Structures are given as C-alpha cells and as structure tokens.
Amino acid sequence: MLDIKWIRAYPHLFDEGLLRRTLEPQSTHILHLDSVHREALKLFQEKRAKRNKIAKEIAQRKQEGAEISNLVSISSVLSQEESLLEKKVQELSEQLVTTLTFLPNMLDEAVPMGKSEEDNVVLKHWGTPRIFKEFSPKDHETLGMNLGMDFVQATKMSGARFVILAGELARLERALCCWMLDMNTSRFGCLEVHTPCLVKEDAVFGTGQLPKLSEDLFRTTDNRYLIATGEVTLLNLVRETVLEEKDLPLKFTAYTPCFRSEAGAAGKDTKGMIRLHQFEKVELVGICVAQEAEELHSAFLEQEEFLMQSLGLPYRVVALCSADMGWTSRRTYDIEVWLPSQGRYREISSCSNCGTYQSRRTDTRYRTFQGELEYPYTLNGSALPTGRALVAILENYQNSDGSITIPEVLHSYMGGTNRLLPYHYRPIYNL
Incomplete structure (x- = not known):
C-alpha cells in the first residue's frame, strides 16, 4: 500500500x-x-x-x-x-x-516504459540453444507420455490443467526441489521454512494479491485461500512484528505447492505443464532496509541465474517494462528459458523489489539503530518453479530415442541415475 x-x-x-x-x-x-x-x-x-x-x-x-x-x-x-x-x-x-x-506500487525510475510485453528489455543471454541435427525436437508433453507424465488420468481426477508424474519423472521433480533448497540455504544463506498452504484473507491481502487478483485465487468454503505463491506465507512470517535493523536482511526459502485459477489466461498454454492450476515452486523472499534493496535484488537475480547455469539451461534475463509489471512490484527481472519445441524463450523465473508496498499492508516494521520505526523493503523471487524447470530439462536434454539426459548436478539426488528411459517407468495404471 x-x-x-x-x-x-x-x-x-x-x-x-x-x-x-x-x-x-x-x-x-x-x-x-x-x-x-x-x-x-x-x-x-x-x-x-x-x-x-x-x-x-x-x-x-x-x-x-x-x-x-x-x-x-x-x-x-x-x-x-x-x-x-x-x-x-x-x-x-x-x-x-x-x-x-486498489492502487499499484510506484515504479522505480529505472523501469523502461512500454505498451506491452514486447517492450521488455533483454539485458543478457547465457548459453547457446542446442541445434538438433539428427532429429526434430519433441515438446515436453510428447516426451513425457513415455516417461510417466499423465494428463489423461489427471483430467479424470481433477479436470483440465492438472498433471500426474510417476516413477523416475516424479523423482526428478523431487530432486529439483531438494537441490534448489540446498543451494538456497548453503550457497545463498536462506532460512528454509515449511509453511501452510491455506491462509486467511489478511495474509493474501498483505502481499497484494487481494483485492486486485481475486479472480486468480482459489477460496475455500470457510473463507481461507490456497496460496498462489510461497511469497504469501514467507512474507507473513513477520506480519505485525517489529524487527531490529541489526537482524536485517532476512532471507527465506520454501518449497510449496501453488494454486492459480488462471482466470486471465483463457486459451493460453492449454496443453502441457506450462500453465497448471497446481504446481510446485521453490520461493525466495528477502526483507531489508531501503539502502540494501538494490544490492539484494541483484543478489536474488544472481542466485536464480546460478541455478539456471548449474542446470545448463540456455536463458536470457529481461527487465520488465512499465506495461508488464506486476501490481505490487517497483522493479522486476524475468528469466526466460529456451524451449526447443517452441523455438523461443519462455518465462521460468522472476525476482522483484516491492519497496515498502507489502510491509505497509502487513504492518511489518523495523527499529533502526537510532530507535526509529521504519517500514522495510521486501523482495521475492521464483527459484525455480519445478514444473517449468522439468519442462526445460526434458526439452533441452532429450535424445533421439526419447530418453532424457539428467543434468549432472542432479545425479546424486537421483541416486546416481543419469538418464530417464522411455517406457521403463510408465505408471502402473497405464500398463
């Protein structure tokens, strides 16, 4: 606010x-x-x-x-x-x-002006998109059908925009989650937190999803909300508290399921795992004084880039323009990963500086060294959505026989397995 x-x-x-x-x-x-x-x-x-x-x-x-x-x-x-x-x-x-x-956050002066996402500014590229000479790359849905990815049974169970993962494919998603949490805690110094997925209205209001994005949220009959991002619960860890400047910055990370109705995405990405009603994500949240916000924002971006580079996934960093900015953010960077089946970059992660917009809504303050009470800056970043990371791995590491080479950093998390073999780990209900 x-x-x-x-x-x-x-x-x-x-x-x-x-x-x-x-x-x-x-x-x-x-x-x-x-x-x-x-x-x-x-x-x-x-x-x-x-x-x-x-x-x-x-x-x-x-x-x-x-x-x-x-x-x-x-x-x-x-x-x-x-x-x-x-x-x-x-x-x-x-x-x-x-x-x-109902007012949005004020944009940072550095945010480029634009009329649509077409005016976002590409800041850098990393990695070279793979050239497939021996075969045409398949999309992740086609590849996943023979690896344990099941949309048919998920639709029978829950409706459209849900997926079931089984066997080694399910294990690969779990490996991604564990690896990212380990990197965020050991390398980036975050405190890992396990939080509820159901929250009260005040919690969602505090992070800015309400009232603006109410149509994109799932609400229960007792007026609780399923979180759309781990940002909601991580920021509410310090709700209505007075922190001490000496304890800042705070950095949290969590793995949570996320739920979105995708009300504003009719007709977009209706196939595959790009845009689901339920997905899993490893989140980063930071709380700091104003003077440290820009440096911490850059550190968030660097950590997300480290994860992408460690997975060997080609990507680019984009500065969002004024027309594409989220309601609560002052400044946002997106990371877009290369998807061979689409021949283009798609958003996989982002990190935002929200200034004092969220801390005012959650009544979170800190006591300065001089004894004055101030509102801290809050930052958040997706590091990474495991579903979209899985999509990127399947498509970029696919082989001509339908197998998938597993990125080296995940081998130990997969018990030494370095490839996903087609047909071998099909769900039992498909046998």
Missing part, C-alpha cells in the same frame, strides 16, 4: 507514477477524501475533548452538591454528536483505505 503522507507531499509524482502504469491521475480525488477525513477526525476529537471536560465538571459538581442537570443535557447532546462524527470518521477512513488498497 502507498503512504498517504507521501501522496500529500508529492501529488505530482504520484500522478506521474500512475500515468507510467497507463492509469488516470488520482491525487485530486484522494487528497480531497483525505482532507475531508482529517477534518472530520479533528471535529470528532474536539467534540470528545469537550464532552470529557464537561464529564469532569459534572463529577466535580456532584461532589459539591451543585446543580448538574444543564450540564447533563449538554453532555447528552455532545455524546450524540460525537457518535455521529465517529461513524462518519470510520466511513471516510474505510473509503480512503479501500481507495489506497
């Missing part, structure tokens, strides 16, 4: 920030609402102070045995007026907060 004090001080910067996101200026409306709210609050406080003063006078006159009926009448009128003002203040406060909650 944006700071209303900042909007008061810099309404022109606020409106310019909205225009960068192709939104209409709103400073006039918000500052008017803020002014009316503050004036009503002032009147309420004055009315309450006056009634309290009369209450003390009534108490004193009672002790003296003096007449108090006139003061009691005045107090009764003041009480009614105070009650009406309190209700008005509450209504105006809710209007102001609601308006602020």
Whole structure:
C-alpha cells in the first residue's frame, strides 16, 4: 500500500507514477477524501475533548452538591454528536483505505516504459540453444507420455490443467526441489521454512494479491485461500512484528505447492505443464532496509541465474517494462528459458523489489539503530518453479530415442541415475 503522507507531499509524482502504469491521475480525488477525513477526525476529537471536560465538571459538581442537570443535557447532546462524527470518521477512513488498497506500487525510475510485453528489455543471454541435427525436437508433453507424465488420468481426477508424474519423472521433480533448497540455504544463506498452504484473507491481502487478483485465487468454503505463491506465507512470517535493523536482511526459502485459477489466461498454454492450476515452486523472499534493496535484488537475480547455469539451461534475463509489471512490484527481472519445441524463450523465473508496498499492508516494521520505526523493503523471487524447470530439462536434454539426459548436478539426488528411459517407468495404471 502507498503512504498517504507521501501522496500529500508529492501529488505530482504520484500522478506521474500512475500515468507510467497507463492509469488516470488520482491525487485530486484522494487528497480531497483525505482532507475531508482529517477534518472530520479533528471535529470528532474536539467534540470528545469537550464532552470529557464537561464529564469532569459534572463529577466535580456532584461532589459539591451543585446543580448538574444543564450540564447533563449538554453532555447528552455532545455524546450524540460525537457518535455521529465517529461513524462518519470510520466511513471516510474505510473509503480512503479501500481507495489506497486498489492502487499499484510506484515504479522505480529505472523501469523502461512500454505498451506491452514486447517492450521488455533483454539485458543478457547465457548459453547457446542446442541445434538438433539428427532429429526434430519433441515438446515436453510428447516426451513425457513415455516417461510417466499423465494428463489423461489427471483430467479424470481433477479436470483440465492438472498433471500426474510417476516413477523416475516424479523423482526428478523431487530432486529439483531438494537441490534448489540446498543451494538456497548453503550457497545463498536462506532460512528454509515449511509453511501452510491455506491462509486467511489478511495474509493474501498483505502481499497484494487481494483485492486486485481475486479472480486468480482459489477460496475455500470457510473463507481461507490456497496460496498462489510461497511469497504469501514467507512474507507473513513477520506480519505485525517489529524487527531490529541489526537482524536485517532476512532471507527465506520454501518449497510449496501453488494454486492459480488462471482466470486471465483463457486459451493460453492449454496443453502441457506450462500453465497448471497446481504446481510446485521453490520461493525466495528477502526483507531489508531501503539502502540494501538494490544490492539484494541483484543478489536474488544472481542466485536464480546460478541455478539456471548449474542446470545448463540456455536463458536470457529481461527487465520488465512499465506495461508488464506486476501490481505490487517497483522493479522486476524475468528469466526466460529456451524451449526447443517452441523455438523461443519462455518465462521460468522472476525476482522483484516491492519497496515498502507489502510491509505497509502487513504492518511489518523495523527499529533502526537510532530507535526509529521504519517500514522495510521486501523482495521475492521464483527459484525455480519445478514444473517449468522439468519442462526445460526434458526439452533441452532429450535424445533421439526419447530418453532424457539428467543434468549432472542432479545425479546424486537421483541416486546416481543419469538418464530417464522411455517406457521403463510408465505408471502402473497405464500398463
């Protein structure tokens, strides 16, 4: 959430920030609402102070045995007026907060301007896409059918956009998860955390998925939400707490299932594992002071690149333009992996700097060395979605006989296995 004090001080910067996101200026409306709210609050406080003063006078006159009926009448009128003002203040406060909650984060000055994802800026390439001379590369769905990937039975069980993995293919996804967690903890110094997948509405609101992305979330009958990303639970670890500057930065990592309705993705990636309702992901979350945010953001990106390079997957790094930025982010880098079957790069990971947008919504603060309370910056990164990593491995490491060469860093996690053989590990229900 944006700071209303900042909007008061810099309404022109606020409106310019909205225009960068192709939104209409709103400073006039918000500052008017803020002014009316503050004036009503002032009147309420004055009315309450006056009634309290009369209450003390009534108490004193009672002790003296003096007449108090006139003061009691005045107090009764003041009480009614105070009650009406309190209700008005509450209504105006809710209007102001609601308006602020629907506002996006302000973009960093370094974010390139653009009208669509076509205007994203490619910052670097790593690795050379493989040239298939002896055979035409197959897509991951075709390859997976003979390795234990089953969409047919998953659809019978759960509907479209679900998948079952079995045998060594399931083990490979588990190996990816374990390896990434080990790298994030041992190499990057993260604290590994296992968190719930069902959360209350306040938790989802705090990270910014609500109210903007409500259609993309699954909600239970008791008004809990299935998390769409581990970012939700990791950031809520410090919800409504006061941290100490000496303990920052904090870095968390977790492996979680994620659930998305993909309401805005009709007709996109309907086949295969690119866009599922349920998928698994290893998440990174950081919490730091403002002065460390840019450096930590770069460190997040470097860690994600390390994972990609260790897997030997060709990729490129992209700076998202203003039109393609997430609602909560100040600045975002995407990592796009090469998929031979599509002959192009596809998003596999991202990392974002969200400034104080989320810490204000979760009421997370830290005490500075000088004893002042400030809101920390929050950062998040996907490192990596195991499903999309699996897709990239299948397609980039496929062989002419349908087998898959396993990246070397995963051999020990696979019990020494270095290849997935077709047909050998078909699910028992397909035999």
